[in-house]
Each structure stands twice: as C-alpha cells, then as structure tokens.
Amino acid sequence: MKIKKEKIVRTSLIFIAVFALAFLLGSTVIEAAPFQITNPLGPGSATVGDIVDKIIDFLLQVGIPLAVLMYVWAGFMFLTSSGNEIKVKKARQAIIWTTIGLAVLIVGKGFVYVVEEILTV
Numbered sequence: 748m749k750i751k752k753e754k755i756v757r758t759s760l761i762f763i764a765v766f767a768l769a770f771l772l773g774s775t776v777i778e779a780a781p782f783q784i785t786n787p788l789g790p791g792s793a794t795v796g797d798i799v800d801k802i803i804d805f806l807l808q809v810g811i812p813l814a815v816l817m818y819v820w821a822g823f824m825f826l827t828s829s830g831n832e833i834k835v836k837k838a839r840q841a842i843i844w845t846t847i848g849l850a851v852l853i854v855g856k857g858f859v860y861v862v863e864e865i866l867t868v
Contacts, residue, residue: 796863803856810852817845 821841828834 796866799859803859807852807856810849814845814849817841821845
C-alpha cells in the first residue's frame with residue numbers, strides 16, 4: 748500500500764515538474780515570436796461573402812466533373828439495359844437526379860451572386 752502511495756506521489760511530482768517546465772518554456776517562446784494564424788483560404792478572403800464564394804467555387808469544381816461522370820454512367824446504363832424497363836427507369840432517374848444536382852449547384856452560385864449584389868448596394 749505504501750509503495751503505491753509513493754509511486755502516485757512521485758508520478759504526480761514528475762507531471763507537475765514537466766507541466767511547469769513546458770509552461771515556462773512555452774511562454775518565453777510566445778514572447779520571442781508573436782503567434783500569427785494565416786488565412787487558409789488565401790489572401791483576400793476577409794469577409795463571409797468571400798468565404799462562401801470560395802466554398803461554392805470549390806463545390807462547382809468538384810460537382811461539374813462529377814455530373815459529367817454521372818451522365819456517362821447513365822448513358823452506359825441506357826446502352827446496357829437491353830430494353831429492360833427497370834434498367835431504363837434507373838438510367839432515366841440517374842439523368843434526372845444528375846440534372847437536378849447540377850441545377851442546384853449553378854442556381855446556388857447565382858443566388859450567392861444576387862445576395863452579394865443586394866448587400867453591397
């Protein structure tokens with residue numbers, strides 16, 4: 748029992764010493780060089796509108812090639828359906844949902860543009 752108590756006390760003292768040393772060294776490092784966070788979205792992204800615009804641009808850059816791949820996949824599904832109504836229906840739905848998704852992306856970009864124009868007047 749006494750050994751466990753001594754081990755706990757020794758471990759606690761070591762922990763406190765390491766924490767105090769880290770705190771003291773950390774405070775001198777902070778004083779020596781000021782801490783500065785760079786903008787991860789690049790220069791010129793100071794407002795919420797800029798950030799939303801960059802996010803929408805990223806979604807367009809990902810969404811448009813993905814939509815092209817989905818159109819190719821739906822065309823492949825049409826070609827391999829062999830007149831099977833279920834497969835034709837799945838291919839048709841793939842085209843419809845791809846078109847809806849692409850329209851949402853484009854309308855979203857237009858919506859952001861319209862809101863920015865209204866707020867900057």
